[in-house]
Amino acid sequence: MQITIRRINTDDVPVLARIARETFYDTFTGTCTEADMQEFLDQYFNEQKLGDEVSNPDNLYFFAEVDGTPAAYLQFMEDYSGFPLMRKWKALELKRIYVLKEFHGRGIAQQLMDFILGHAHENKYEVVWLGVWEHNLRAQKFYEKYGFVNSGYTHDFPIGNTPQTDNWFWKFL
Numbered sequence: 001m002q003i004t005i006r007r008i009n010t011d012d013v014p015v016l017a018r019i020a021r022e023t024f025y026d027t028f029t030g031t032c033t034e035a036d037m038q039e040f041l042d043q044y045f046n047e048q049k050l051g052d053e054v055s056n057p058d059n060l061y062f063f064a065e066v067d068g069t070p071a072a073y074l075q076f077m078e079d080y081s082g083f084p085l086m087r088k089w090k091a092l093e094l095k096r097i098y099v100l101k102e103f104h105g106r107g108i109a110q111q112l113m114d115f116i117l118g119h120a121h122e123n124k125y126e127v128v129w130l131g132v133w134e135h136n137l138r139a140q141k142f143y144e145k146y147g148f149v150n151s152g153y154t155h156d157f158p159i160g161n162t163p164q165t166d167n168w169f170w171k172f173l
């Protein structure tokens with residue numbers, strides 16, 4: 001199994017939208033109503049919105065491909081809007097890391113994490129931070145393996161009308 005990481009470009013947006021919708025659905029289905037889920041997918045993972053984000057040179061989107069086929073994506077950016085406290089440091093937000101479920105536990109997420117941490121070191125970031133749903137224990141365990149810890153800060157992350165709480169995790173470099 002050969003894993004390669006490459007930058008996503010605007011031609012990839014339909015594939016990105018498909019993977020983003022599928023992985024978000026698989027991760028959060030059952031935690032909100034079906035109507036809330038569909039509304040969320042349509043609002044955040046439509047091709048227009050993803051295309052605008054991919055076109056922004058500061059918004060970094062990557063695929064991990066397995067033997068040439070996308071199996072996961074990673075999004076990160078220097079953006080303090082979600083957690084303004086981070087302005088105290090030069091901080092990078094890991095916005096999304098999503099692996100298709102048939103590829104969980106296969107080392108793909110590790111390669112993506114190594115990739116973003118490498119980028120953070122090379123660009124002299126002081127901290128990487130991210131939000132993770134309080135009940136997403138698999139993701140939390142994964143982040144903890146890389147030295148992320150729960151900052152103790154939380155934020156609301158509603159899916160439609162379903163309230164949910166995310167923990168902010170961080171890793172100082």
Ligand SMILES: CC(C)(COP(=O)(O)OP(=O)(O)OC[C@H]1O[C@@H](n2cnc3c(N)ncnc32)[C@H](O)[C@@H]1OP(=O)(O)O)[C@@H](O)C(=O)NCCC(=O)NCCS
Nearest residue numbers: 027097098099104105106107109131132137138139141142
């Ligand atoms: C989060 C994600 C990127 C991690 O990738 P992965 O390939 O599954 O990661 P790994 O298997 O290396 O690590 C997960 C760890 O959690 C453990 N784990 C699995 N299920 C668990 C559970 N229900 N509770 C606690 N830990 C769990 C695994 O055993 C593993 O730990 P180990 O290596 O010590 O055995 C991937 O699972 C994913 O894409 N999930 C869906 C999307 C998602 O949640 N993204 C993050 C949003 S914040």
